[in-house]
Amino acid sequence: MPARRDQPVISMHHNLYLVALSILVAIQASYVGLNLALRIPAAFAIDRRLLIAASAITLSVGIWSMHFIGMLSMGMASKVDYLVLPTLLSLLLCVLVTGIAVYLASLRSRHLLAVAAGVMGLGITTMHYVGMIALNSSARMTYDPAYVVVSFAIAVTASGLALWLAFSAERRPPLFLCATFLGCAVSGMHYTAMAGTAFDFSIAGQTVPTSFISSDTLAVIVSFVAFAISGIFMLTLVPMRAAADRGNPTPRTPQxxxxxxxxxxxxxxxxxxxxxxxxxxxxxxxxxxxxxxxxxxxxxxxxxxxxxxxxxxxxxxxxxxxxxxxxxxxxxxxxxxxxxxxxxxxxxxxxxxxxxxxxxxxxxxxxxxxxxxxxxxxxxxxxxxxxxxxxxxxxxxxxxxxxxxx
The missing domain is CATH 2.40.50.1020 (LytTr DNA-binding domain)
Structure with missing residues (x-):
């Protein structure tokens, strides 16, 4: 429902540097998450569970960080407070849904791959709108239904394409290309959804606590944490699996x-x-x-x-x-x-x-x-x-x- 004329609705503008940083975080997390996910089918027992968990956590932290940095990139008409509970709930929801999608995609069934795309797209979209509840104490938000549908379609379509390229294509393209598609799925969904969101700050109080950390600094901290988590999983899990999977240069007999x-x-x-x-x-x-x-x-x-x-x-x-x-x-x-x-x-x-x-x-x-x-x-x-x-x-x-x- 569009906002009334007497409502103080902000004009949408973004810090382009933070927008670029948010997209970079999404692509980087997608690259590491897919890299780990591709090793799941050849793993078993504890290694398999570790890779599923690491891939889900890497992807979900990257997705959540992209959305958070994307919110910080917006120019708000008023200072806002982010409620802690909805913010954490959106992250936990993203971890759960992403883990399910990664596991289904790793089974390499075309039917399950379509289900995984739907699950991941739904998870990304739901995580976004649950996270938006964190602004309820500062602003009243209304959503254009058409943009909601389009943002969901973007998340499902781009996620499905990324998962298909990574897991089912006859000749898989470079992993960076798959990660770029998935990163664009996350970023495209977010900025499309935000374009269809109207903010009314009339419920905000006259005095709002001032943050001791600027939006730019907070965005850098969040992106650093996302990069660090990806780096830890990449350094600890990928070399281990690569060493186990590396073949011998010459054929060997059982003896x-x-x-x-x-x-x-x-x-x-x-x-x-x-x-x-x-x-x-x-x-x-x-x-x-x-x-x-x-x-x-x-x-x-x-x-x-x-x-x-x-x-x-x-x-x-x-x-x-x-x-x-x-x-x-x-x-x-x-x-x-x-x-x-x-x-x-x-x-x-x-x-x-x-x-x-x-x-x-x-x-x-x-x-x-x-x-x-x-x-x-x-x-x-x-x-x-x-x-x-x-x-x-x-x-x-x-x-x-x-x-x-x-």
Missing amino acids: DGADDFHDAGLPGGAAADPRAGNPAGLLDAAASGLLPIEKNGNRFHIAANEVVSVHANAHYTYVFNGRDDLFCPLSITEIFERLPKPAFYRTHRSYIVNLEHVGRVKKSGDAAVAELDSPVRRTVPISRARVADLRQELAAHQSRRHSGVL
């Missing part, structure tokens, strides 16, 4: 990787050699291609045809069955020896995949990843030297399947 992992031992204290000191029945399990796994304190075996991928983690391994990561006390070398060949292929010193569940091989940096066709979508890194060999193995596997050998 070559034996020294890379300490033998964890078999259940019951068995030695590294599966034929030495095994409990009763373990030899039969090994001969049958069964793998010992543990879940919720229970020990049982999983058949080879139920294994989608295997990931080594320090001294132990995790077997992925398409939905869950199951702990296995064997080393990855022992597991590879038990699994039937050529159905299983060691793509990396730390990874094994079931060729039956490889959806496609996709270039990633100077190497590649295998996208798994499973209920819970996941990618597996491929050493650069093994990409061509894996493609040949996949072609041979498809040929055997069509000829009825499998």
Whole structure:
């Protein structure tokens, strides 16, 4: 509803330097957040949860900071007080919604990707209008419904494009381009919504406490905090994952990787050699291609045809069955020896995949990843030297399947 003529409505003008700073904060946070999110499909257990949390926090702090700096860039007709509770609520809401959107996008399903775009767009828009409640003690605000709809459309469309480019495009463009789209989604939504907002300061008191910090200084502090949070996550999580995902320059046999992992031992204290000191029945399990796994304190075996991928983690391994990561006390070398060949292929010193569940091989940096066709979508890194060999193995596997050998 437009404001009455007798209402002291401000004319909209902005500090262009702070506007540029707000957009820069949004793009920077989007870059780090998407960088972390892209590593989620190849992670598991605690690493997976850490990356989801770090990506959500980085994105939400950047989104919230962009909106806050955008508000500071406005020239107000009167001094305003920001209520603390709505301001914090908008941040917490942004963390929750962004985390859900990042997780859904990391599953790499086109259907879920559309849901993630809607969730993220709705979260950005809701966060903005919840945050605007913080000004209620200083001004009465009215919103033009057309601008509300347009701002929501911008947030959903640009978020969807950014997530699609990052997670589903056949050949992903530079990450900075994806981050720019997402940063523009946040900034475009904010400034479009503000263009459709009218302020009435008639309810403001005659005397308003003067802030000891200028808007420019506060904007710099907020942007510094946003950059610092992104930098901490980037320095602590990205090198860790990069080291784990880096392939070897030359192909290695399963025996070559034996020294890379300490033998964890078999259940019951068995030695590294599966034929030495095994409990009763373990030899039969090994001969049958069964793998010992543990879940919720229970020990049982999983058949080879139920294994989608295997990931080594320090001294132990995790077997992925398409939905869950199951702990296995064997080393990855022992597991590879038990699994039937050529159905299983060691793509990396730390990874094994079931060729039956490889959806496609996709270039990633100077190497590649295998996208798994499973209920819970996941990618597996491929050493650069093994990409061509894996493609040949996949072609041979498809040929055997069509000829009825499998």
